[in-house]
Amino acid sequence: MIEAPIYGLILAGGPSTRMGENKAELIYHDRPQWAYSAQLIAPYCREVYFSVRNDDQIADMPAELMLRDKPNITGPVAGILAAMESNERAAWMVLGIDMPGVDRALINRIFRQRDANKGVTCLMRDGKAEPLLSIWEPTVRDRLQKYASSGKSSLRQFLQQEDIHIIVIDDAMSYKLDSIDTPEERQNFLRKGRK
Numbered sequence: 001m002i003e004a005p006i007y008g009l010i011l012a013g014g015p016s017t018r019m020g021e022n023k024a025e026l027i028y029h030d031r032p033q034w035a036y037s038a039q040l041i042a043p044y045c046r047e048v049y050f051s052v053r054n055d056d057q058i059a060d061m062p063a064e065l066m067l068r069d070k071p072n073i074t075g076p077v078a079g080i081l082a083a084m085e086s087n088e089r090a091a092w093m094v095l096g097i098d099m100p101g102v103d104r105a106l107i108n109r110i111f112r113q114r115d116a117n118k119g120v121t122c123l124m125r126d127g128k129a130e131p132l133l134s135i136w137e138p139t140v141r142d143r144l145q146k147y148a149s150s151g152k153s154s155l156r157q158f159l160q161q162e163d164i165h166i167i168v169i170d171d172a173m174s175y176k177l178d179s180i181d182t183p184e185e186r187q188n189f190l191r192k193g194r195k
């Protein structure tokens, strides 16, 4: 089987309500998190795009790299579907914008252990699949479209009904996948590298 080429998708379309400022623009590693996330996955991807709800959401982000959400769908599903429909032959490596603990070792692991025969390759921690660091194959598109058009928007729920490839993360490393959603979690992360 010929594996689909991987493109990158940084999910950056959330309203960041709990943080109170756009999580994509926060500085963690000496640069805005959108730029850091893209640099992290770029070596594994043909191109990296940013998934946004509208064009003017994030300062300094190159407009030609923004992929707008599919209308009438809410949440990250709208971004993943828009990407899958923009290039139907691509596999998409998806990374949430609010996971500053994700490092090259984790990206390398999912890339190397990808199973393109399954619809989605996903990391798992604490017994749960983590949809915000995952690889989506083109074969899953139709089912995701149907799922979204029935009004559902939970990525985790979608993954539960799919035959996915799971990569289990060691308990000691699972904190790296934490999303940093509040100012308090951010302060902790900046102080001690975890929330």
Ligand SMILES: Nc1nc2c(ncn2[C@@H]2O[C@H](COP(=O)(O)OP(=O)(O)OP(=O)(O)O)[C@@H](O)[C@H]2O)c(=O)[nH]1
Pocket: 011, 012, 013, 014, 015, 016, 017, 018, 019, 023, 051, 052, 053, 069, 074, 075, 076, 078, 079, 080, 095, 096, 097, 098, 132, 179, 181
């Ligand atoms: N493209 C796109 N990405 C989204 C959308 N909603 C959330 N995301 C992304 O999905 C990831 C997880 O988002 P959440 O933490 O659930 O939501 P959030 O807006 O970031 O934060 P809250 O408003 O505080 O819940 C982040 O990378 C978000 O940028 C959306 O409607 N469109």
